[in-house]
Structure formats: structure tokens, C-alpha cells
Amino acid sequence: MKSITINGSQREIVGKKATKALRNAGQVPCVLYGGDKPVHFSEIAFSKLVYTPNAHTVAIALNNGEKLNAILQDIQFHPVTDRILHIDFYQIFDDKEVMMEIPVQYIGASEGVKDGGVLLKNQRKLRIKAIPGNLPDFIEADITPLNIGNKLYVTDFENDAYTIMHPDNTVVCQVRTARAAIVELVVEEEGEEGLEGVEGVEGVEGVEGVEGAEGAGTAEGGAQPTGGDAPAGEPKKE
Numbered sequence: 001m002k003s004i005t006i007n008g009s010q011r012e013i014v015g016k017k018a019t020k021a022l023r024n025a026g027q028v029p030c031v032l033y034g035g036d037k038p039v040h041f042s043e044i045a046f047s048k049l050v051y052t053p054n055a056h057t058v059a060i061a062l063n064n065g066e067k068l069n070a071i072l073q074d075i076q077f078h079p080v081t082d083r084i085l086h087i088d089f090y091q092i093f094d095d096k097e098v099m100m101e102i103p104v105q106y107i108g109a110s111e112g113v114k115d116g117g118v119l120l121k122n123q124r125k126l127r128i129k130a131i132p133g134n135l136p137d138f139i140e141a142d143i144t145p146l147n148i149g150n151k152l153y154v155t156d157f158e159n160d161a162y163t164i165m166h167p168d169n170t171v172v173c174q175v176r177t178a179r180a181a182i183v184e185l186v187v188e189e190e191g192e193e194g195l196e197g198v199e200g201v202e203g204v205e206g207v208e209g210v211e212g213a214e215g216a217g218t219a220e221g222g223a224q225p226t227g228g229d230a231p232a233g234e235p236k237k238e
Helices: 016-024 179-190 195-200 204-215
Strands: 003-010 028-033 039-043 057-062 067-077 084-091 098-107 118-121 125-130 139-142 151-153 171-176
Touching: 016 028, 028 067, 039 057, 098 118, 098 171
Parallel strands: 003 057, 028 084, 098 139
Antiparallel strands: 003 039, 028 039, 057 067, 067 084, 098 125, 118 171, 151 171
């Protein structure tokens, strides 16, 4: 996995007054956990680390010459201005497993989408556990073989290098029947067996789910409802 280096100024004085002074000076107070003791430092430039969809580890270069490897754990934003108020990091070691949210990269062209279906990306990120050296930059999901009604589960992405921290029945993505495809199917069935025969057609019972997808405005690459253990990443802190 790629690593981003940030330069931190270690701070000895902590507390509300010291933290407020740092923020007034345009710096962001940070804390590194996971080592022998918490390390307090401050930094200014976080844009490459925070405002990106990619996953990175962090190399924190302190002004005392020490360099520590970590992952970003939590961020606190100002509720009005969205200014970064505080960041927590977690120190990582080469021989210890760590949990991290890894983005899912979708590739290919689904057969079901070509036939008029809608691709729903249920998970944009997956939480995995691995030693730092085995953390991937992304998890690749090939949607090419998916037909209407097919799904990809987290079990389809099992790998010896890492453990996926989601229940086995977690759906990563699926292809659902689009409303236009259902209407066309109903018209065809009316000419042969009438509307009663439509109930037995695979995929039609999911009409309610399709309405939800349509409301989200999805085509291929539609909206994603993260759920359960899915990569949360919603910041909250002091």
C-alpha cells in the first residue's frame, strides 16, 4: 500500500488552551495512539491524506527526527465550516495486524446492465484485517459475468493475504431489474399468459427494490448504501 509522509511538530503542552492556540495559528492538533504512550503533535497540510478516495498508510516525521508509521483512525470536522479540528492516528507495526477500510474498484461491463438492468454498488469500501505489508491499495470487483439477479458477496473476495471483517452474507454489489425491463416483460406476458404469470418470473418480485434504486438515480455506478460493518469512516471525535 502507498504511504504518505506528513511532517509533525511534537507538542509537549496539551489541553484546551494549547489546542485552541494551535487552531488559531492554522494548525491541526493530532494524537498518535497504539504505541507505548500517546504522541501529541500538530500539522498543517492534510489535503493529500484526507481529501482522497484512496487508502494510504501514513509516515509521521516528527521534528525530533523520529519517524512513525500509522493509519488515519478518526477525524473531527467543524460542523459549519468543515474545517479539520482534530485527527487521531493509530501506530502500526510490521508484524502486527491492523484493520483498515479499503476501497472497492469495479471493473468490466456487466451483462445484466447491457440487458437493461441496474448495477447497485452496495459497498464502496470493505474493512479488512492484515499486517501492513499485505494491505492492498484497493479490492478489485469484476462485474462482467453478472446477469440480472446476480450478486457478489464478500466471500467472493476472500484472500489468504487478509481477512474481510464483514458477515459472509454481505452483498458487495448486485444487478437488479430496471423498471423499463419489467414493463417490457409484463407486456410480453400479457400476450401469452396474462399478468398472473408474471409473478413467477425471476426478478419481478424485486420491483420495490428497483423503485428504491430509481430514486437514487443509479445507472451503472449508482448510489451506495453502506451498512453494518461496512466502511464507516464517518469522523467523530472531540
